[in-house]
Amino acid sequence: MLTGATAVGAAALAPFAAIPVRAAAPLSDKQAAGFYRYKVGSFEVTVITDGANRAPLPADLVANATKDQVNEQLAAAYMDKDVFVGPYNPIVVNTGQKLVLIDTGTGEAAFNQSKGATGQLLANMAAAGIDAKAIDAVIISHYHGDHVNGLLRADSSLAFPNAEILVPAQEHKFWMDDGERSRAPKGRMEGLFTNNRRVFSGEVMKRLRTYESDKEVVAGITAVATPGHSWAHTSHVVPRLGQGVRAGRRHPRAVPVRAQPWMACLLRPGRAEGGSHPPPDLRHAGRRADAGAGLPLPVPSLAHIEKSGSGYREIPVPWSSSI
Ligand SMILES: [Zn+2]
Secondary structure (H helix, E strand, O other): OHHHHHHHHHHHHHHHHHHHHOOOOOOOOOOOOOEEEEEEOOEEEEEEOOEEEEEEOOOOOOOOOOHHHHHHHHHHOOOOOOEEEEEEOOEEEEOOOOEEEEOOOOOHHHHHHOOOOEOOHHHHHHHOOOOHHHOOEEEOOOOOHHHHHHHEOOOOOEOOOOOEEEEEHHHHHHHHOHHHHHHOOOOHHHHHHHHHHHHOOHHHHHOEEEEOOOOEEEOOEEEEEOOOOOOOOEEEEOOEOOEEEEEOOOOOOOOOOOOOHHHHHHHOOOOOOOOOOOOOOOOOOOOOOEEEEOOOOOOOOEEEEEEEOOEEEEEEOOOOOOO
16 A cells, blocks of 8 residues: 555656756746726726836926925835826726727837836736727827827827727817917927827827817716816716716826825916916815726826815725726
8 A cells, every 4th residue: 555655646746846947937027917997887997007107306296395395205105206206097988888098198109118118008908808999989188198199009000090089179279279389388388289289180180079078078978177287188077876987187196195185286276388277177076975087196096085174185095806
């Protein structure tokens, strides 16, 4: 019996005899695909990260805090000082009728230039099981490169070839206006005008339709004017069963906002491009039931927004293992 047991044991172990000569597993050397899914009423939302940009921290990133104060908070959070990290998080809303992408990230050309740090939308969308050809509509919140450049692939063909492209009417008018362009300050604003003329031409213009605030952009998704971050920045509300999801970027944040009421003050006007603006429409902010999506926060890029003192703060929603 001993002999038999030994023979069986040796046979069972035989496949493992090769372990000592097995090659080491190669390092992945890149981040896992970033996306996160949840329901809002009957709609299914998929946040898909486009990656994150690292840039020198601007002195005036936070309107009512000094650069030293921002750096103090970065250090307290074990984050790099003097570095602004801006995550880009477009979202896909499946309304049951249409597959709608809100904002497009920095684009495939940026993916190549940044060696994959940004411009990840198409790759992560594929990883999430969503075919770019199946997108019925792309809604744009505002005309900054990290929201519109992804309309085009690196060869300037359409990234979402079957989609209607829906843009805020006032934002489109501003950036396409030759007079506004001629008055634009040199540098960033001048570059934005040039970039927007490049993106909004050719095939993009053939598919373009403008939308107005306080109206449905597609069935179930309503535009809300939130100007300030850009001339006519627009957010989008999906009201279902008393919940709301707001997509669209207000202001970049490099610092965790949980304990920093001054960070939420970025919602205030004062940094509008191209002139003075009425205050942003915050009628949807400050209600506990509201959730913000597509925020410049790490995935899942979802947070509650509530009043805090004279401003607002965000309470990030933690990852959930079920939808
Ligand atoms: Zn922007």
